[in-house]
Amino acid sequence: MSFAHTELTPRVGSLIEAELPDLLSGKYAVDLRDLLEERSVVAIRGIEIDDEQQIAFAHTLGEVEASVVGEIYKVTFDKKENPVGAAINRATFFWHIDRTDLDVPTYASILSAKVLTPTGGETEFVNTYAAYDDLPDADKALLDEMQVHHCMETAFLEAFPNPSEKQLAAWQHMPKKIHPLVWHHRSGRNSLILSNSATAVVGMDEKESRELLGRLLAWATQPQFVYVHEWEINDLVIWNNTGAMHRVREYDPDYGRRLHRTTLLGDEPFDSRKGQDDREA
Numbered sequence: 001m002s003f004a005h006t007e008l009t010p011r012v013g014s015l016i017e018a019e020l021p022d023l024l025s026g027k028y029a030v031d032l033r034d035l036l037e038e039r040s041v042v043a044i045r046g047i048e049i050d051d052e053q054q055i056a057f058a059h060t061l062g063e064v065e066a067s068v069v070g071e072i073y074k075v076t077f078d079k080k081e082n083p084v085g086a087a088i089n090r091a092t093f094f095w096h097i098d099r100t101d102l103d104v105p106t107y108a109s110i111l112s113a114k115v116l117t118p119t120g121g122e123t124e125f126v127n128t129y130a131a132y133d134d135l136p137d138a139d140k141a142l143l144d145e146m147q148v149h150h151c152m153e154t155a156f157l158e159a160f161p162n163p164s165e166k167q168l169a170a171w172q173h174m175p176k177k178i179h180p181l182v183w184h185h186r187s188g189r190n191s192l193i194l195s196n197s198a199t200a201v202v203g204m205d206e207k208e209s210r211e212l213l214g215r216l217l218a219w220a221t222q223p224q225f226v227y228v229h230e231w232e233i234n235d236l237v238i239w240n241n242t243g244a245m246h247r248v249r250e251y252d253p254d255y256g257r258r259l260h261r262t263t264l265l266g267d268e269p270f271d272s273r274k275g276q277d278d279r280e281a
């Protein structure tokens with residue numbers, strides 16, 4: 001590696017030492033991608049980075065998602081900063097992989113901390129490769145070919161149990177997908193695909209399905225697979241969405257907590273038999 005790095009926990013997360021000009025030059029890009037593959041999360045402390053620099057840094061790592069609000073998305077309940085954030089942020093309090101409504105999910109995201117709450121708001125990450133690797137062989141064989149229905153309505157209902165008709169209609173409009181339970185990556189490694197959008201296992205009755213998904217979520221979120229990031233201002237955290245599940249611990253929504261996020265597009269389908277057709281659908 002071209003930079004100093006230490007493990008944040010034995011199985012997930014690395015802390016690296018880097019200066020902003022080196023990050024912006026792209027000289028670390030290949031090593032950063034390798035570290036993200038191996039460790040799922042990379043954190044850097046004390047990086048004073050503005051939006052333009054964050055976007056430039058993101059472009060060194062891959063293709064950047066340009067949403068309707070541009071290449072920086074402000075994660076906050078503060079309506080002045082993000083008018084729609086409050087309508088979706090609560091869903092991030094539950095374990096998920098981003099964009100299970102696509103066949104090809106986003107590759108990674110970069111967050112920089114701008115405003116923090118005195119308590120709460122830590123982001124938790126699971127290394128879904130490690131969670132798979134440690135499964136008993138009998139489970140690996142059992143899960144190998146299983147498929148799971150994913151639906152954003154399920155994900156949002158967990159966070160907003162009493163939705164308006166307008167909310168429901170919006171969620172129902174989002175694509176429903178079937179993804180494998182085990183992601184057979186092109187690298188030859190495997191990871192678990194678990195998320196709050198997971199509705200039911202294909203071919204199982206509701207009870208059996210709920211029990212299996214619940215058991216796997218409990219397994220994957222055991223402390224040895226989890227890194228909890230306690231935010232400080234000027235932290236920069238990158239996570240590999242193809243090898244991690246994440247959630248945010250509850251925090252006071254009125255405090256103005258704000259993180260700036262840049263997202264990198266993916267190029268690896270959940271299901272290795274599928275193409276990349278709907279990447280930006």
Ligand SMILES: [Fe+2]
Nearest residue numbers: 092097098246
């Ligand atoms: Fe997320």
